[in-house]
Amino acid sequence: MAVSTVSCTSGVKTTVAINSNSAQVTIPDKIDFTFHVKPILSDRCFKCHGPDKNAIEGGLSLHTAEGAYIALGKNKDHHAIVPGNLEKSELINRIYTSDESLLMPPPESNLVLEEHEKEILKKWIEQGAEYKTHWAFIAPEKPEVPKIKQANWGNNEIDQFVLSKLKENGLAPNKKASKEKLLRRVFFDLTGLPPSVGQIEKFVNNNSPLAYEQVIDSLLQTQDYAEHMSAEWMDIARYADTHGYQDDFERIMWPWRDWVIHAFSKNMPYDQFVTYQLAGDLLPNANAEQILATGFNRNHKITFEGGVIPEEYRVEYVEDRAVTFGTAFLGLTFECARCHDHKYDPISQKEHFELYSFFNNIDELGLTPGGAGKIPKPYMTITEKEKNGVLSFVQMQKTEMKEIPVMVMNEMEDIRPSFILNRGVYDQPTTQVYPNTPQSILPFPSEYPQNRLGLAKWLFHKDNPLTARVAVNRFWQRMFGNGLVASSFDFGNQGSLPTHPKLLDFLAIKFREEGWDTRKILKYIALSATYQQSTEVTKELQELDPENQLLARAPRLRLTAEVIRDQALKISGLLNREVGGPSVKPYQPSGIWEATTGGGGGSTATYVTSTGKDLYRKSLYTFWKRTVPPPSMMTFDAASRDLCTVKRQETNTPLQALVLLNDPQLIEASRLLAKTAMDVHIEKSDQISFIFKQATSRDPDEEELHMLDNYYSSMLEKVKNKGIGAEDYLSIGAFEVKGEYSKYKLAALALTAHSILNLDETISRG
Known part of the structure; x- marks a missing residue:
């Protein structure tokens, strides 16, 4: 079977025969560390020779040039890598040896280097073994837009980047989708609902060159758009209507959800949207809206179980906030550095707890006394006064409560000290640490306050290499099914490489320079010829690019769990378009809650189906019990909401057919x-x-x-x-x-x- 690797940085390739199986492997003429070498080292070597200084074997670290070139052994008389010299590079001897006691990776690791991977490492050393900083930790620079011409194709810069890559690989873009299919696509992507028959016919009969752009503009102004964007944010924010754990008592966080809808409805700039959620309470003269937004940080699970150790759970709450920050805004797996230095990324355990310390200074308890019905502090109370003022978007008229308590953030006056926890265990503090950020990403400016507001400023610093990239990658994922970095949850060494790195940087800089305008960047993507392609695929294209990484066609995507239900409600005329307010309980198999309740009683012991119009509200408003999420939604791969989720699983199972039937x-x-x-x-x-x-x-x-x-x-x-x-x-x-x-x-x-x-x-x- 023929195997090929295609250079992401060079169109020049050489073909070599590997061993006796005569498989032909395409090895790039110029080996690039980022795209060709580091994925091999990260997968096969970093576990024992990576960033975790406490797990380095033989004194060899392969994640930096300094560590890789160092003299080894008692006599310091040999080297793993000597740039340009294969004979003196012990790494080459070890990967090719037939002696299992010397072979690398060792047989007991169950890791194996393929022959073409050995050839890449060999050629890399021959060419000088050049190291580069991980691409995601280098601040994006505005790339030059390729000047590629294709008759009657291309609407904006996106298309030039895509076309350049297609040309490199001998491919051409697909034809444009039919007007009906294009309208259906953009309706679902921007609003989560299908177009009506009338809207389809009007668009098909409109021959104006501006017709499609006018549709996009109108969709971006709808409440449906705001709600659809909010539905995705619920996964990221791990929103639920219960606390989780055992009895899983009900909590009130829906006013925060109303705020998210409000923020998307008014097209709040992304930097402001995130800053309010991270640190709205720390803004000068913070108002009720800014404080309410910080409920984002409190959406984590909270226990009410008697007998637990309160400090153990309080530490877990802080950990959840820190890890959510890392996943949602940096695309990094900070949880991997809780117990030891990160095995793959340059994040030390010390840096993990320095980030942790930003979220460790609110007056909260690991176990709230009083059981069901008690509100874990700190919280704010929304009254009619706030409702008639700055919080007019909170739909209090849909509840009989006169005052609504919502969990938020509130800094303690006396700063709680933070420590590195030995092996991440709550009762084993070691060295004290102070709020700081990983040096490999961006040093924390000394002029910034050492609190969550300073962290938000750091996040949107012009030199932060990750914030804009991670955000636009999720927008691309929304419109194409996969991001330009497929692992939208991991931009680190173990994550996917960007398929179009220059396009990603172009979009990131555009998003930042144009005021972090979410509507504007989504419109820009939707207007591209790349987005408007047909989904049709030839046999040749299926073989050359089965995952559509080169974007020679539009992806064919299944609707999300929420959208499948909402579509049925919309086209049948059942959909209730009310916005905001408390969650509702549509149809669900009987007895599920009773079978899993811990016996604590309360409103989550028995599922009571809603009545009247509440049965037909959008799935965004479906009551979410953490221990028993809506079963039909889970069958269609909805996130459990236990943790921050930026990309859902994609499965096909018989259960999905049974739900539909x-x-x-x-x-x-x-x-x-x-x-x-x-x-x-x-x-x-x-x-x-x-x-x-x-x-x-x-x-x-x-x-x-x-x-x-x-x-x-x-x-x-x-x-x-x-x-x-x-x-x-x-x-x-x-x-x-x-x-x-x-x-x-x-x-x-x-x-x-x-x-x-x-x-x-x-x-x-x-």
């Missing part, structure tokens, strides 16, 4: 779709076409319509012959269909609609 919400939506189709069309084929277009944003072709017509006929036969109980099927769900309808025809058409809602095309973005 049996979820009462989808069955109920199918019934309403069928009713509406019967109201507006007389002919059966027109009714089926109406439902199909509502669900897929296009008309069915002749073959599809014929198949669905046959399916309808078979379902009609079944319900008439009692193979399916029409009345039972039509009674699923709370919404009643009123009017004179043949129960047999309604049931048959509802079953047909249900099948359409199960189509892969229906639950895909395009």
